[in-house]
Amino acid sequence: MKIFIAIIASAVSLLAIEPLVTPQWLNEHKNDPKLRIIEVSDGDGYTFEHISQAAHTAIGKWRYDNGTFLSVRPVGEIEKEISRLGIDENSNVVLYAPINEPKDLLKASYIYWALNYHGIKNVALLDGGVKGWKDARLPLTKEESDIKPTVFKAKIESAKIADLSYVKNNLGKLPMIDARPSDMYLGVTPTPTVKRNGHIKGGMSYSWNYSVDKDYILKPKAMLESVFKEGYALDKNKEVLVYCTGGLETSFNYFVLSGVLGYKNVRLYDASMKEWGNREDTPISQYRYEMFKH
Incomplete structure (x- = not known):
């Protein structure tokens, strides 16, 4: 036994x-x-x-x-x-x-x-x-940690990143979620470092901080499941692209979708609006919320 x-x-x-x-x-x-x-x-x-x-x-x-x-x-x-x-x-x-x-x-x-x-x-x-x-009343220390280095070779997961051409080629073909505050998504408040106000054409708004409380504790998983399944009509087996100003905010939406909720194909547009919104050849929408049409 x-x-x-x-x-x-x-x-x-x-x-x-x-x-x-x-x-x-x-x-x-x-x-x-x-x-x-x-x-x-x-x-x-x-x-x-x-x-x-x-x-x-x-x-x-x-x-x-x-x-x-x-x-x-x-x-x-x-x-x-x-x-x-x-x-x-x-x-x-x-x-x-x-x-x-x-x-x-x-x-x-x-x-x-x-x-x-x-x-x-x-x-x-x-x-x-x-x-x-x-x-939780757990201790912290000043002691130096004994870290044994490894020899790591990356196995790049190319399906986890998007570049400009990928986003352009998939406009209207897959759901895209903007992690910035909704006023920046709408374009009523300028996004610093971004020339053109608004969001990627067809993108939906879900500010990353909706997923945490004031102490940065993650909100209940069941609620988050409902938000993306019922509110955004996302399918866990289909691709979703996430973006923000410049990669940081959207990484939390990536964490929630890909990690906590188990969405199988979440792709992060690393350059985000710092690239998209500073060009003249990229479609932008303003002043309205959009939903992806399946």
Whole structure:
């Protein structure tokens, strides 16, 4: 009987990580050999306190200014960072952020997408970030984490990214969701760094922050299921494209759809409106909400 229980326990430990984990779960599993905990933050806060066993990265390791907009870094640079963090294709990765402003969470969700895009499938976000961890009365540490580097080679998941031509060629053919605030989607409020106001023609509006409460705890999964199935008429087996201003906001919609809700084909337009809205040859709509016509 003991052997049977051990086999079952071992099998459970090999299962893919859930895309959203609680502080309690992470505390119980932080010493698992396959688990890699990654803090996503700028500045030196990590040096003063972090979750035990956590490595540190910053969004600048994953994105760069290509002269026109920010985009994901070249594959070789991402491979180097993934290797430095001790991650390989068999790792379970939990990303967390000290959420001092909304963008802190979005940097973590962008890296969630970037890991998926480069072939790391088992990735999660910590619900509520560092505040959630502290609210659960769990300890932080100053101790340096012992991270053993890997040699990681990416397996690019090309179906997880879209470029300008892909979006142009699929206008009206698949649902597209804009993650910016609705006033920017409508074009009644200008989007900084974007010349033309409004949204990609045919795009639907769903601001990323609708999915979280004021403490950045994810709203109930059942509600989110209903929003996208009943409200947006999305099919989990069909493709959906997500975009925003420049890749960050939409990465949270990617996380909710692809991770939490299990949509099988979610494609992120990394350049988003910083590319689309700064050109003259791209169709834009203003002043009205749109729904995808199936």
